[in-house]
Amino acid sequence: MKEKLLDIQSLKKNYGKNGNVTKALNGITFQVLDREFLGIMGSSGSGKTTLLNCIATAVHPTEGEILLNGEDISAYKGKRLAEYRGKRIGYLFQNFELLDNLTGRENIMLPPAIQNVPEKEGAARLAQLAEYLEIEDILDKFPSQMSGGEKQRIAAARAMILNPDMLLADEPTGSLDSKNARSLMEKLSLLNQQDGSTILMVTHDCNAASYCSRILFIQDGRIFHELRRKYPKETQQDFYERILSVMAQLGGGSANVL
Numbered sequence: 001m002k003e004k005l006l007d008i009q010s011l012k013k014n015y016g017k018n019g020n021v022t023k024a025l026n027g028i029t030f031q032v033l034d035r036e037f038l039g040i041m042g043s044s045g046s047g048k049t050t051l052l053n054c055i056a057t058a059v060h061p062t063e064g065e066i067l068l069n070g071e072d073i074s075a076y077k078g079k080r081l082a083e084y085r086g087k088r089i090g091y092l093f094q095n096f097e098l099l100d101n102l103t104g105r106e107n108i109m110l111p112p113a114i115q116n117v118p119e120k121e122g123a124a125r126l127a128q129l130a131e132y133l134e135i136e137d138i139l140d141k142f143p144s145q146m147s148g149g150e151k152q153r154i155a156a157a158r159a160m161i162l163n164p165d166m167l168l169a170d171e172p173t174g175s176l177d178s179k180n181a182r183s184l185m186e187k188l189s190l191l192n193q194q195d196g197s198t199i200l201m202v203t204h205d206c207n208a209a210s211y212c213s214r215i216l217f218i219q220d221g222r223i224f225h226e227l228r229r230k231y232p233k234e235t236q237q238d239f240y241e242r243i244l245s246v247m248a249q250l251g252g253g254s255a256n257v258l
């Protein structure tokens, strides 16, 4: 049985004060299991980025707890906080966030250099990731010489180079065309299934979400629905159609979904 990796308990985040409060998260509770590929969906303003930012420790929750392997991450300070942010969590952003004056390889090897990881260790992990992500031929190119899809695969390798406990992906296909989006999702799926990476992905893209094993739908800072892909029988296409139908109801109100 898979173990609980991340445990979010009654998480609340309010922005603003004195009668002008936005309840971005309004008591969210869920778990992410080790080796799970969990998607978070919801309409604009539903609280998805706030949730990822709380997990990334970029935003302080108003109430509630975030436990990683049973440890309350709000208790991390100094060196442990830096280790959590730098090593235990990997980040993949919509806009790649690569450094333009470094090659793909140099971008990927930046986190190991910062964390003083022995060169051999970093190179061995890079070789593995290059295979999963099919980036061998672009490692020595600069970002300006890469397509969006290639940039995102380099960014994924950089996010995974230190073997984080979990990858946080915020709209990773948001800047890609549908072909590159599909290719990226296939690679992330391979990382999840064969490399054993745990992935928490926020997305608006129903096709990208259909690669997840489970999806939480958020509305007004709360979880209002959950879908699980039924293994082994449900095809990705059937799962995609179930996701579409929840999103369609979400667009028109949640009354029929619960």
Ligand SMILES: Nc1ncnc2c1ncn2[C@@H]1O[C@H](COP(=O)(O)OP(=O)(O)OP(=O)(O)O)[C@@H](O)[C@H]1O
Pocket (backbone or CB within 6 Å): 015, 016, 022, 023, 024, 042, 043, 044, 045, 046, 047, 048, 049, 050, 051
């Ligand atoms: N720094 C902030 N100060 C005040 N309100 C904020 C702040 N950040 C977000 N909000 C509000 O909190 C709510 C949730 O925002 P959040 O960015 O988490 O939503 P989202 O689901 O990620 O949206 P999108 O899909 O558009 O990125 C929104 O009403 C937003 O306006």
